[in-house]
Amino acid sequence: MAEPVADQSAGRFVEPGQIRGYHAHIYYNPETRPVAERLREAIGNRFSVELGRWRDQPVGPHPVSMYQVAFASEEFGRLVPWLMLNHGGLDVLVHPQTADAYADHTEHASWLGAKLSLRLDVLRRDPPASSARLDL
Ligand code: ZN
Secondary structure, three states: OOOOOHHHHHHOOOOHHHOOEEEEEOOOOOOOHHHHHHHHHHHHHHHHEEEOEOOOOEEEOOOOEEEEEOOOHHHHHHHHHHHHHHHOOOOOOEEEOOHHHHOOOOOEEEEEEEOOOOOHHOOOOOOOOOOOOOOO
C-alpha cells in the first residue's frame, strides 16, 4: 500500500518512493496534431513507455485533446529531458502517480509549454476507499 501523502504545511515532506510511475500528457489541437504524431512516433521508438490512445475529445481532467505516455520512474531521467528539448511547442503535463490524484495534477505536476487549466473536480483528493478511481 502507498503511504498517505504527507501534509507539507505541517512541516513534513512527501517521500518520492511512493511514486508508482509517471504520465506525460501531450496536448494538441487539429492544427498541431501532425506535430503530436511525429512526437508520438519518436517517443515510441526511443523510450520504454506505454502509449495511450488518441483522445480527440476532452477526457477526465484534461480540457483538450491529448494522448498519455505512461512510464516507469527509471525512464524519467531519459524521457523528460528529451521532451524538454523536443516537445515542439506542444503543451505537456508531466505528473507522478501517487495515491493522491488531485495533488499529482496540481502541486506535484510539471509543465512544458503552457500550463492548462485542468478540470480538477473529477480527481480524487484522498487515497481510494474502493477500487473505483479515475486517474487519466
Ligand atoms: Zn495522467
